[in-house]
Amino acid sequence: MGARAGRSLLTAGGSVPLLRRKVSAHKLGGYLAFRASLCLMGKRPFGRHKKSSSVTSAKAEVNGVHLHYLRTGDGEHTVLLLPGMLVQCSFLQPESERRSVASDSATPCTIQSMEFSRPEYWSSGETDFGPQIEKLNKKLFTVVAWDPRGYGHSRPPDRDFPVDFFERDAKDAVDLMKTLKFKKVSLLGWSDGGITALIAAARYPSYVSKMVIWGANAYVTEQDTEIYQGIRDVSKWSERTRKPLEALYGFDYFARTCEKWVDGIEQFKHLPDGSICLDLLPLVQCPTLIVHGEKDPLVPRFHADFLHRHVRGSRFHLMPEGKHNLHLRFADEFNKLAEDFLQ
Numbered sequence: 001m002g003a004r005a006g007r008s009l010l011t012a013g014g015s016v017p018l019l020r021r022k023v024s025a026h027k028l029g030g031y032l033a034f035r036a037s038l039c040l041m042g043k044r045p046f047g048r049h050k051k052s053s054s055v056t057s058a059k060a061e062v063n064g065v066h067l068h069y070l071r072t073g074d075g076e077h078t079v080l081l082l083p084g085m086l087v088q089c090s091f092l093q094p095e096s097e098r099r100s101v102a103s104d105s106a107t108p109c110t111i112q113s114m115e116f117s118r119p120e121y122w123s124s125g126e127t128d129f130g131p132q133i134e135k136l137n138k139k140l141f142t143v144v145a146w147d148p149r150g151y152g153h154s155r156p157p158d159r160d161f162p163v164d165f166f167e168r169d170a171k172d173a174v175d176l177m178k179t180l181k182f183k184k185v186s187l188l189g190w191s192d193g194g195i196t197a198l199i200a201a202a203r204y205p206s207y208v209s210k211m212v213i214w215g216a217n218a219y220v221t222e223q224d225t226e227i228y229q230g231i232r233d234v235s236k237w238s239e240r241t242r243k244p245l246e247a248l249y250g251f252d253y254f255a256r257t258c259e260k261w262v263d264g265i266e267q268f269k270h271l272p273d274g275s276i277c278l279d280l281l282p283l284v285q286c287p288t289l290i291v292h293g294e295k296d297p298l299v300p301r302f303h304a305d306f307l308h309r310h311v312r313g314s315r316f317h318l319m320p321e322g323k324h325n326l327h328l329r330f331a332d333e334f335n336k337l338a339e340d341f342l343q
Contacts, residue, residue: 055133057070068147073139078144079186080185083148129188129190130328131328133145135335140343149168170196170199186342187200197211198218202280202283208286210288214327218303221274222269228265284311288311291337292304295323296323
């Protein structure tokens with residue numbers, strides 16, 4: 001499977017024409033719903049996995065918010081996984097074992113944790129990073145996956161999207177890792193999480209060792225906003241597409257957050273050059289690997305090429321058959337690629 005996905009590793013960017021694409025609400029929403037439905041069914045969608053090592057689920061008070069995270073492995077190299085929009089790192093615990101960690105945390109930096117070694121409690125379908133949490137080398141890496149504020153189990157507060165929400169997420173992510181006493185980290189950022197990783201690497205260069213990003217963009221075009229407007233009104237999604245996400249978040253929160261996310265992204269289109277973080281790219285100092293799926297319907301190739309040209313010394317890996325969720329669909333290849341780069 002990995003061989004079909006592609007093995008090209010480039011060291012210089014090239015110009016690529018801007019191809020206009022349209023993604024229907026059904027197609028994009030169906031992709032989100034697929035992940036949520038796997039969550040609710042407790043499925044492992046991407047092949048057979050070896051028995052898991054234990055995964056700790058915990059919350060830490062950071063910047064006035066109780067941020068949820070998962071932690072596994074005991075390697076010297078710490079890796080933080082940063083997810084995308086309307087997603088969570090976490091697994092759904094049985095109701096009888098679910099605790100409100102936030103209610104137990106009375107002082108800043110209080111950490112409460114629960115540990116599970118039974119794989120059914122954290123099926124890889126529960127997370128945007130299931131194959132990474134389960135299969136990245138636990139002897140080499142300590143892997144942490146977090147829910148940004150307003151997503152997953154990092155609620156309250158409700159998710160909002162001020163113009164600096166990516167900057168806020170970057171600060172939250174770094175401060176979380178410092179609260180957990182990690183001296184340096186590497187970042188694996190997908191989609192919105194890739195943007196957050198870019199900003200974190202630029203703002204905290206001495207703290208970030210290496211970075212792998214995919215499905216990310218540093219600016220917003222008219223083409224991008226057309227894609228996002230297609231999913232704005234979740235009531236127009238098919239029932240099959242909508243129901244799993246409603247069950248995961250509740251309809252009101254799901255619908256409201258999706259609308260707010262579209263508005264939040266559109267803010268950047270009205271800034272000079274549609275910039276999200278264009279001015280920060282020259283500040284990225286860490287070794288960076290940019291991965292792109294040639295068949296990604298959400299983030300066109302020109303975004304990845306732009307990042308490759310403007311992040312100094314970055315490397316570029318193209319997966320010809322990869323889509324937006326290439327780290328799930330081609331998990332073995334992606335994990336090997338990430339591990340080789342991070343070592």
